[in-house]
Amino acid sequence: MPAIDVAGEFETIQRLLKPLAHPEWARGLADDVAVLPSRPGHDLILTKDAIIEGVHFLPDDPLDTVAQKLLRVNLSDLAAKGAEPFGYLLACHWSERCGWPEREAFVAGLRRDQAIFDIALLGGDTVKTPGPASFSATMMGWAPSSSTVSRGGARPGDLVFVTGTIGDGWLGLQAAQATLTLDPERMDALETAYRTPMPRVEFATVVRGLATASADVSDGLLADARHIAEASKVGVEIDLEVLPLSAAAQAWLDSRVDTQAALELLATGGDDYEIILTVPAGAENVLRREAERRHLRLTRIGRVVEGKGIAVRHLGQAITPTRIGWTHD
Numbered sequence: 001m002p003a004i005d006v007a008g009e010f011e012t013i014q015r016l017l018k019p020l021a022h023p024e025w026a027r028g029l030a031d032d033v034a035v036l037p038s039r040p041g042h043d044l045i046l047t048k049d050a051i052i053e054g055v056h057f058l059p060d061d062p063l064d065t066v067a068q069k070l071l072r073v074n075l076s077d078l079a080a081k082g083a084e085p086f087g088y089l090l091a092c093h094w095s096e097r098c099g100w101p102e103r104e105a106f107v108a109g110l111r112r113d114q115a116i117f118d119i120a121l122l123g124g125d126t127v128k129t130p131g132p133a134s135f136s137a138t139m140m141g142w143a144p145s146s147s148t149v150s151r152g153g154a155r156p157g158d159l160v161f162v163t164g165t166i167g168d169g170w171l172g173l174q175a176a177q178a179t180l181t182l183d184p185e186r187m188d189a190l191e192t193a194y195r196t197p198m199p200r201v202e203f204a205t206v207v208r209g210l211a212t213a214s215a216d217v218s219d220g221l222l223a224d225a226r227h228i229a230e231a232s233k234v235g236v237e238i239d240l241e242v243l244p245l246s247a248a249a250q251a252w253l254d255s256r257v258d259t260q261a262a263l264e265l266l267a268t269g270g271d272d273y274e275i276i277l278t279v280p281a282g283a284e285n286v287l288r289r290e291a292e293r294r295h296l297r298l299t300r301i302g303r304v305v306e307g308k309g310i311a312v313r314h315l316g317q318a319i320t321p322t323r324i325g326w327t328h329d
C-alpha cells in the first residue's frame with residue numbers, strides 16, 4: 001500500500017482506527033452505531049473523561065502517551081468502582097499540529113494500552129478543531145449485578161486506605177516543565193507518572209468485595225476524600241504524615257523546609273489515578289492480603305467518623321489546608 005500523508009477524517013478512521021476496533025461489535029467502524037450484546041448477571045458500567053491540551057497534557061507531550069493517558073484516566077474511574085473494562089468510544093478533536101505522523105503515534109499509544117488492559121475500540125467521532133487538541137473516551141465495563149460501589153457508603157468506624165503513591169503526577173508535571181530539579185532518574189519516574197499513570201485495574205475485584213465507598217484520585221487526595229465524605233454524610237479524617245510517597249517524591253519532600261506545606265501540596269495536586277476506599281475495620285487484614293497478592297502498595301491514611309467533610313491532621317495537629325484540589329472554573 002502506498003504511504004499516506006493525508007490526515008483526513010475517513011483515512012484516519014479506516015486506516016488508523018479500524019485495526020483497533022472490536023471484531024464484531026464495532027461493525028468495522030463503518031456503520032452509525034456499535035451494537036453490544038448484553039451480559040446476563042452483570043451491570044454495564046460507563047464513565048467518560050476528556051483530556052485537553054494545555055489543561056490535562058502539555059502541548060509538546062508525545063501523542064502516544066496522550067492516548068495512553070486518555071484511556072488510563074477513564075480506566076481509573078472504572079477500577080475505583082470495581083468494574084472490569086472491555087471497550088470504549090473515542091472522540092478525537094485534532095488540532096493543526098495533528099498531521100498523519102502524530103495521528104499514527106496516537107494510535108500506537110491506543111494499541112499499546114488496548115493490549116495491556118484487554119480492551120477494544122467500539123466507535124467514536126473524528127473532527128478537526130482550530131483550537132487546542134482534545135480527546136475523550138467513554139469507557140465501558142461489566143460488574144456483577146448490583147455490586148458497584150458508590151461514593152456514598154462510608155460509615156463511622158470504617159478505615160480509609162489509598163493504593164500506590166500520592167503526588168507523583170503533580171511533581172511530574174513540574175518535572176516535564178523543568179520547574180523542578182532532582183536527579184535524572186527521579187525526574188524520569190515523575191514524568192512517567194504524569195504522562196502514563198497506572199490505573200489500578202487489578203484492584204477492581206477487591207474494591208467490589210470489600211469497600212463501603214470508593215473513588216479514584218484525580219482532583220487531589222483531599223478533594224476526592226471530601227467527595228466520599230459528602231456523598232456518605234460522614235466525616236473523613238486524613239493524616240498527612242502517613243501519605244505514601246515514591247522515592248522521587250520523598251527526595252523532593254526532603255529538600256523542602258516546610259514539610260507540612262509540602263505534604264499539603266502533594267495531597268492536593270491531583271493527577272494520581274489511585275483509588276481511595278473505605279472498609280469496615282474488621283476487613284483490614286483481608287484487604288492488606290489482597291493488596292499484597294497483587295504487589296500493590298496500600299496505605300491506611302485515616303478513618304471515617306460521625307460528622308461532615310474532611311478533617312486534615314499533621315502529626316496529630318489539626319490543620320486547615322488553603323486548597324484541597326483541582327477544579328475547572
Ligand SMILES: Nc1ncnc2c1ncn2[C@@H]1O[C@H](COP(=O)(O)OP(=O)(O)O)[C@@H](O)[C@H]1O
Pocket residue numbers: 048049077218
Ligand atoms: N457534562 C456532563 N453531563 C453529564 N454528567 C456529567 C457531566 N460532567 C460530569 N458529569 C457527571 O458528574 C459526576 C462527577 O464527575 P467527575 O468529577 O468528572 O467524576 P470523576 O472524577 O469520577 O471523573 C459523574 O457522575 C459524571 O458522569
Ligand SMILES: Cc1ncc(C[n+]2csc(CCOP(=O)(O)OP(=O)(O)O)c2C)c(N)n1
Pocket residue numbers: 049050054055056057058073173218219269270271326
Ligand atoms: C498541563 C497541565 N496542567 C495542569 C494539570 C493538572 N490537572 C489538570 S485537570 C486535573 C484534575 C483531573 O482532571 P479532571 O478533568 O477533573 O478529571 P476527573 O476528575 O473528571 O477525572 C489536574 C490535576 C495537568 N494534568 N496538565
Ligand SMILES: [Mg+2]
Pocket residue numbers: 048049
Ligand atoms: Mg470526570
Ligand SMILES: [Mg+2]
Pocket residue numbers: 049073074077216218
Ligand atoms: Mg475521572
Ligand SMILES: [Mg+2]
Pocket residue numbers: 218219326
Ligand atoms: Mg475532576
